[in-house]
Amino acid sequence: MLLPQFPHFKVINLIFEPINKRMIQDLIKAKIASALHALYQIETSGEKVVIEATTADFEGEFTFVTFPYLKLSRKSPEQTANDIGNYLLTNLPELENFEVVKGFLNLSIKQSFWLNFIQEHANTPNFGFATPNSKEPILVEYSSPNTNKPLHLGHVRNNLLGFSVSEILKANGHLVYTCNLVNDRGIHICKSMYAWMKFGNGETPESTKIKGDHLVGKYYVIFDQVYKKEIEELRSNGMSEEDAAKKAPSIVAAQEMLVKWEANDEEVVGIWKMMNVWVYAGFEITYQKMGVNFNQFYYESNTYLLGKEIVKEGLDKKVFFTKDNGSVWIDLTEEGLDQKLVLRGDGTSVYITQDLGTAEMKYEQFHCNRSIYVVGNEQEYHFKVLQQIALKLDKPYAAGIYHLSYGMVELPHGKMKSREGTVVDADELIAEMENTAEETTKALGKMEGESEENLKTLYHTIGMGALKYFLLKVDPKKKMMFNPEDSIDFQGNTGPFIQYTYARIRSILRNAGEVPNIFNLEAISLSKVEKELLLKLYQYPLIIQEASRDLSPGVICNYVYELAKNYSLFYHDHTILKEQNLDQKNLRLNICKMTAGIIKSAFSLLGIHVPEKM
RNA sequence: GGUCUCUUAGCUCAGCUGGAUAGAGCAACGGUUUUCUAAACCGUAGGUCGAAGGUUCGAGUCCUUCAGGGACUACCA
Incomplete structure (x- = not known):
């Protein structure tokens, strides 16, 4: 049987506005490094300097901790912080002022910096995304279902993780291929x-x-x-x-x-x-x-015989050895593992043989040096063995094998077992989420007069939003608890809350009509809440990078939740459409616009849609 | 037995490469709507970060030991 043909990709080369400007953080770090040099002759570089977000109770956006440098500065924490603060004040034009609390140097950035930022980026499409396909290609394998039973909640976690991680990697500039190895035999x-x-x-x-x-x-x-x-x-x-x-x-x-x-x-x-x-x-x-x-798609019925060539190769290279009954093994005791079987005595393949073959095949097809396997943590041992074998065989893809090992979804009574029927079925769960979305929507009564079709889409959007967010906000590595008794929330730190935030913004923007991107910087004063919101917006590119580095959709969830919360506060405290000062009003509308854009963008990385109304 | 992993509020979870008084949501109690969507916002209460040592200016975060969960350790996939 021939393998399905690899489809042609439509590589769309959109022109994205690159974020070629250095982040303000890097600028601050570099200036602190030169301050340390100028004041205390400390040799360091901006990359080594650490600054962090200022804790909410203090003035400022960024904080530099002086303690690690005291031995070299030979001054008190306060004195050191003051020295550096004063140096920055004359050498860093973006700095408004600073405040010293004990050894902490808190820096406040000029509001003009934030205003310039929003003016420049409120309309930037795909703000925060790296240039597409600018980084190495990565193959992501996920889902990998068995064909003897329907999908359950554990599979849902796998699928959503695989999808989301792929989207995050794309956003960070990687060319990503996804595949699904179906266990059909x-x-x-x-x-x-x-x-x-x-x-x-x-x-x-x-x-x-x-x-x-x-x-x-x-x-x-x-x-x-x-x-x-x-x-x-x-x-x-x-x-x-x-x-x-x-x-x-x-x-x-x-x-x-x-x-x-x-x-x-x-x-x-x-x-x-x-x-x-x-x-x-x-x-x-x-x-x-x-x-x-x-x-x-790959099918095990096609791939299960692959890998025997590799066994031969391994025997030739003396990586494998044969036992008396003809079975082939690898000794991984030095690597802290055991002796592992790679071919049965009767010459038939085992799981690892097949996976070696499949890895080879995938490499030939996609030429990815990095390959991510989204598979449950019960297979950690298997993937350690797989990688060790590939390394010993000097495979080009060996170092890039990465097992994205996620924790099980547990029920209050223990593990899900399909054969015992103690599972949360995927289809039933999805239907239930849609029903809850429908009930809640009807109870609130804001959607009267909408067409049946729009409503159906909305219930699906909200229901899946709740489910996806629920599963993705937990760190993939950790096991998670799901109690079918209490249904997934629609309030608080949930998908629907963030969707709701989006819908509210859209409502304002519909009423606002055209939103001019120009405002007189002099006529505006930024509130603390506005500044915090702008800072959050500013951080989005970093969040994408972090989520990509950690392969963690949870990073995006946490970020977009905080963003929505910040926005809600802003919305609560400030009038927008009725603001008399036109420059201020325009600024706020631009903040709305950009917040909506990032919510939509971040949610797309999670595979969650956003409704225009709800 | 061995390897890996987890333990943070009643429940479910955050806490970036060690930094300021450990944060959210849910559940509980109280408040906010003639004004841009109240699926929202604000407040109260809730903690010996499993335990004990150690490293240091500083530990939920790093190291060691212990306790308790879980996974793996098949000529199954």
Whole structure:
């Protein structure tokens, strides 16, 4: 079977306004470095100087901590801070004034700096994004579903993470390819197939009106029930648990099916194909609802035999060794791992063999030296082994293998298990989120008169916004708790709150009409709240870089939440449309505009849409 | 047994490469709407950052030990 062809990419070369100006932070750091040199003959560079955001209770935007330099300055913390502050005052035109508290030097930037910034960037498209495709290409593999059951909440986390991380990397200038390695073969599928053949009575998605992946999943659960019953019976006849687990008729039958499948048995392959088609049709719907997509699909039924060439290569290079029964191993004890099998005694592949083959294939296709695998943390060991083998084989992509290991989604009662039916189903959850969005919207009654179609879109936007934000705001590395009893919030630190902030801004901008970008800087005085909001807007490019570096959508979530909160405060404290001072009014409208733009932009990095009204 | 990882308010989570008095949201209680969308805003209450040592001007953050969770450690994928 041929692999699906790699589609042609539309590489759109939009002209983005580059952020070629240095950030004010870098400027301050450089000046502090020269201050340290001029005042105390300390040799350092701007990159080594650390400044941080000023804590809310103090005046200023940026803070320099003098303590690390006291031994060299040989002066008191206050004196040192004052010296540097005075130096900056004459050498840094952007500095308005400074304040010294103990050893902390707090710097206040001139309001003209912030006004120039908003004037310059309120209309910059894709503000904060790096030039597209200006950085090395990266391949992101995610989703990787099994075809024997529908997707559950854990998969949703995987998909949203994979999608969002890809978008973040793109925003940071990388060329990103996404792929999905579908696990469409193996004993688990045979289990569903066996149960369907035995108990299915020819049921199909059409005849039952059940979504294909759910129908196949139903038989996976039935298999497990039958299997467990069989084990119990065998045990009551005196068989050990271990033997019973191996000799139960249903598992034996499933294994036989797998053998037949590998032997290309017509009947088994026919059923396999049919059931896979059901599942794919179901997945397609769920993927669409989640808004994820891939440049390339791989199927294990195509790739599971790959990797044997690499085993040969490894044997030639003496990276692998053979045991008496012919099985091939690698010794990773020096790396703190174990001896790992790479090829069975009978010459068949194991998981790692296949993954090595797939890695090679992906490299040939995409030529990415960096490759990110979005896979649960239970496979950390596997990916350590994979990378070690690739390193020992001197593969060009070896160093760039990165396992984005995310934590499980846990329920109050423990882990989700598909075969036991203790899962939060993806489709059900999405439907529930949409329902909640509908109920809330109707209760508030602001959307009366909207068309049925618009409303449906809105419920989906809000429901998915809540779900996505909920899953993405937690650090990917950490496991997270989901309690189905208390539903996902729509208030506070949530997707809908931020969407709401956006909708409010849009409402103002609709009423405002044309927003002139010119205002007389002299006629304006910035409030503390406005300054904080401008500072937040200013930080967005850095946030994208940080999120990209850490591969963490959570960074974006935290940022955009703070931005929305800052805006809400601003909105609450300031009149905008009725402001008499026209320059002030224009400034505020520009702040609104830019805030809306960044909310929309940041949310797009999370795969969340924003409504014009809600 | 070994390796990795986690433990912050009643609950769910932030806390950037060590910096000022540890922050949000939810839940609880109280307040704000004749004015641009109240899915909002403000306030009150809630903490020995799992425990103990150590490193230093300074530790939720780094190191060590311990306790308690979780994952992995298959000729399964």
